[in-house]
Amino acid sequence: DVKVTQSSRYLVKRTGEKVFLECVQDMDHENMFWYRQDPGLGLRLIYFSYDVKMKEKGDIPEGYSVSREKKERFSLILESASTNQTSMYLCASGGGRRSRNTIYFGEGSWLTVV
C-alpha cells in the first residue's frame, strides 16, 4: 500500500513562530503536493514539486515556503505563523500527466496558531 506520512497530526503554535510540517512518501513518486483545507473552500494548493529541488507555487503560496531535498520528503514551512494560517494541511504524492494515477494523501496535520 502507498503510504504518505505527515510528521504531526496536531500542532499548536504561537503567532510568529516558525513551523515545519514534514511529509514522507514511500512510493518513489515524482510529484508531491501541499494543500490546506478550510470549510467551504475545499482543498487549495499551496505548493507542489515535480522533482527534487523543484517547486511550483500553487494558488495560495503567500506566507509559505517548501523544501524538497530528497525525492521522498516534502516539507512545508511557515516562516512566521499567523492566526489566519490555522487550518488542516494535507500532503499528497503521485499523479502524473495523462495518467489514471490518483494522488495519495497523508492523514492531515491540524495546525492551530494562537
Place this chain on the structure above:
Amino acid sequence: AQKITQTQPGMFVQEKEAVTLDCTYDTSDPSYGLFWYKQPSSGEMIFLIYQGSYDQQNATEGRYSLNFQKARKSANLVISASQLGDSAMYFCAMREDNYGQNFVFGPGTRLSVLP
C-alpha cells in the same frame, strides 16, 4: 475563476436510494483527468473514481459511477444503493495535462445518508 464547481454544499439521501453529486469544471485544455474523492469524518482522503477526457465511456467502480458530459463540462458522481457509511464529504478534482500536473479541487459536498 473557479475551475471546479460543486453547487451542493450539503445533500441528504435515504439509505438504499441513489444520489447524484454535481460537479462542473472549467478548462481549455483538451487533455485532462477528473477524479472524485471521499473524506469521512476521520479526515482521510479516499480515491473513488477517475474519468479521462478522452474516455468514451462513463467510468464505473462498484456502486460509484461518473456521469461524464463533456460538452457541458460536467462530471457528476452517482452513488447507487446508498449506505450509512457513505456519509462523508465528497470532492471533485481535475488535473489539466498541459497546464502543469497539479490537482485542483472543488469546495466539496457533504452527503448525509439517513436510516
